[in-house]
Amino acid sequence: MHEAAIAAELVEQVCLEAARHGIVQVTGVEVEIGALELIVPEALVQAFAMAAEDGVAAGATLTVTEVAPRARCRGCGEAYVPEIAYYRCPACGVADAELLAGRGIILKALHCETS
């Protein structure tokens, strides 16, 4: 549901980075999204296309890679891979997870035609 807001921020970052690198037309954008952000990649692609209209990234292809969650147990320190609805530590059984990965939306790379 919040893909539109994320897409607007993403387009802003893409425009800033494109300006910084002197790119006039972005053809592709790569993002990494934590699986726990609850973002639907197809919805983000659609929202991105709309938000990018008329700008430097108009028509650019958005590639979304999902990042699997990783956690550390605040109880015993064990590092483990939680599931979206299961955070119990495999070592001590407590669900008190500090998330090390699986959140966040990272702009990884821009593609452009070489001039």
Place this chain on the structure above:
Amino acid sequence: MRKIEVVTNVLKANDAIAQENRRLMEGAGATALNLISAPGSGKTTLLQRTIASLEPHSCAVLVGDLQTSRDAERLATETTEAVQINTGRGCHLSAEQVQAGLGKLKLEKIRFVFIENVGNMVCPTSFDLGEHRRVALLSVPEGDDKVAKYPTLFQTADCILLTKVDLLGILDFDMSRVESDLAEINSAAPLIRLSTKSGEGFEAWLAWLRGQQGTS
């Protein structure tokens, strides 16, 4: 074709403002709580009762809704400031909206800033507003299956309130299901059973709240 590696946090603008909000409130000695739940779970009624039980002049509310100023009208009193934030089409509050709302408060008198998010169990969980604690509400009429259905909200909560527990004997609601789901998702946050109608659990909620003051 050229590829340029960037690696930048897309929500860094939001996160930076959230950090400013947090520092601003800490500087003024205020603790901020972000209340997140589905619409109709009882956030506004809870806040009305909570503020009346604390020192009302030391509380302020920022309340987000798509439309209307109904909640701010319910919450504002002679002693408590309430700022309505209309998000229009937005399904969550952003740190920038909270920053604008904070600008309207006289923070030096405030101990608790309650941020009542837009009623939504999904989107608000992705946006740091600068809060110190996140409170998730689940009301009995919503059903006992919601913790596992919306795990991110409950995983990121510092306190979980089960509201409208006066309806427990009336509606089919399996408390053990909530407890076993929370045991798998977040066993660190306290679960407080609450009814603003009967007053059950209210002292436990106020005690938890007071315990958060001045901690960051």
